[in-house]
Amino acid sequence: MQELLLEEEEKMEQESTGSGSSKFSSLQWVFKVKNMAWEAYKSKPFSHWVLLFLSSLGMLVAFPASSLLSRVYFANGGTSKWIISWVAVAGWPIPALILFPMYLFHRTSPTPLSLQLFCSYVFLGFLSAADNLMYAYAYAYLPASTAALLASSSLAFSALFGFWIVNNKLNASVINAIVIITAAMTIIALDSDSDRYPYVSNSQYIWGFVWDILGSALHGLIFALSEWVFIKFLGRRSFHVVLEQQVMVSSCAFLFTTIGVIINKDFQGMTSEAKTFKGGVTAYNLVLIWSVITFQLGVLGATGILFLASTVMAGVLNAVRVPVTSIAAVILLNDPMSGFKILSLVITFWGFASYIYGTSTGSKLP
Numbered sequence: 001m002q003e004l005l006l007e008e009e010e011k012m013e014q015e016s017t018g019s020g021s022s023k024f025s026s027l028q029w030v031f032k033v034k035n036m037a038w039e040a041y042k043s044k045p046f047s048h049w050v051l052l053f054l055s056s057l058g059m060l061v062a063f064p065a066s067s068l069l070s071r072v073y074f075a076n077g078g079t080s081k082w083i084i085s086w087v088a089v090a091g092w093p094i095p096a097l098i099l100f101p102m103y104l105f106h107r108t109s110p111t112p113l114s115l116q117l118f119c120s121y122v123f124l125g126f127l128s129a130a131d132n133l134m135y136a137y138a139y140a141y142l143p144a145s146t147a148a149l150l151a152s153s154s155l156a157f158s159a160l161f162g163f164w165i166v167n168n169k170l171n172a173s174v175i176n177a178i179v180i181i182t183a184a185m186t187i188i189a190l191d192s193d194s195d196r197y198p199y200v201s202n203s204q205y206i207w208g209f210v211w212d213i214l215g216s217a218l219h220g221l222i223f224a225l226s227e228w229v230f231i232k233f234l235g236r237r238s239f240h241v242v243l244e245q246q247v248m249v250s251s252c253a254f255l256f257t258t259i260g261v262i263i264n265k266d267f268q269g270m271t272s273e274a275k276t277f278k279g280g281v282t283a284y285n286l287v288l289i290w291s292v293i294t295f296q297l298g299v300l301g302a303t304g305i306l307f308l309a310s311t312v313m314a315g316v317l318n319a320v321r322v323p324v325t326s327i328a329a330v331i332l333l334n335d336p337m338s339g340f341k342i343l344s345l346v347i348t349f350w351g352f353a354s355y356i357y358g359t360s361t362g363s364k365l366p
Contacts (some may be wrong), residue, residue, distance in 0.1 A: 052308045056088070056114035058301015059317045064148075064325040066294040070136065071144035071333060073287050076278035080266045081140055083273075085132035086257045087288050091296035092250035098300070099243045108240050117233045121245070123254020127222050132257065134215030141208030143195050143336060149188060152322045152348050155355055156181045157220025164254040165224045166231060174356030180351035185213070187344040195336040239307040244298060322348055 033057060070084050078084065102108050111117075138147045156178040162168035190211065196205045226245065234241055262268055277284040323345055329335040 009243070015338070049317060051304060055301045055304030055308060056170075056317060059296045059305060060301075060321055060324055062294045063298035063321055064328055066291060066298055067139070067148055067325050068138040068144055068328060068332060069287055069291045069294065071147070071329065073291070074140045075333070076283070076287075077276050078273060078284075078287075079140075080261075080264075080269065080273065081133060081136040081269065082257065082261045082264050083288070084139070084291070085129070085136040086254075086261050086266075087291040088132045088135075088295050089128065089250050089257055091292040091342060092247060092254050094293070094296040095243050095250070095300055095303075096247045099240060099247055102240045102243075106240075111234065111241055111244055114233065115277070117229070119235065120225075122227045122252050123250040124222060124225060124249045126256050127218060127225070128253035129256035129260070130224060131215050131218045132253065133260070134211045134218065138208050138212035138215060141197075141200050141204045144210060144333060145326035145335040145337065145341065146188060146195050147208075147212055147327070148322055148325035149341070149344055149348055150185060150209065151216050151219075152318075153181055153185055153213060154216035154219040154223075155318065155352065157217045158223040159220075161221045161224035162227065164226050168224075168227075170351045171358050173354050177351045177355035177358065180347055184344040184347040185353060187340055187347065195338065195341065228355055242303050242307060243294040246303060250296075250299075263352070318352070322352070 066088075073084055081284050103110060135147075135151070142150070159168070159170065159174050159178060196202075200208075226249075229245070230241075234282070274281040274284040326335075326341075326345055328336075330337045
């Protein structure tokens, strides 16, 4: 296969000699990329690419599905912000089911749990619980496409907090990305009247906007603190260590969120809420169950990408996830899509591209 590619490259180079240097350069670049891709493919076992593909699906399908299901819950009669934030962490045993066989069959041992590491997990769990609650308020009052666009600002916040907390470098491309994404959020704010649901008041829409931005900021802080925990207490990053952190943080977040649900007496209200839910009790249960599953599959996908590839690829997929969520919300949920929102989507994607370029040229952002 490799020999055929090289022969084809030589043939094309000879044919292009008289066609100008620009065409020759373009062909050189195409075949160089082909060869690099082929070499990269041969350097890893087939199982690696299968897992990478499944992990990519987790980010590009499961995460958008989780976001849409949150909006479906509120659009069809669901009212509890605590419940929808609770289901985001109720699936914490799913990564645990993957983690425990690794201990049994792959001769890996659990990371020693020091007091400092335990306290770090508890604190991150508390922040995650608060973050999920903020996003729940956002999806209660905003269209899913708008909420997804606003949530993309978490990338800018993670860059800033990474710079302040773990001394990650900021270069011109990353700073440019932060400015561009901020501009995209401003465009959405200026166009707020075009996508507000009739049953959502002006104050509720504004609060949904505020909670989404605050949730994105907190998400960026959690990302930076997670990296700090790896640097300070773990000193290594392997697949089972990342899974351990996810299980511990999610279980702590589950505990905090469960306490909130109990205090707010939302468990008692689930029965009556299910009866009045559009589609009935079965539809209500399916929305919650699939919300649990899709969110954890998205988390596992992101974990797999970070381990199997790089943070740059995770950034690429995160960039693609924003338009996927927005377009899916327009098609499946009939979300309004104004010209300003399309412009914001394009600018956001541009910002992500700038960030990815900045991180791929030597900076050490999360």
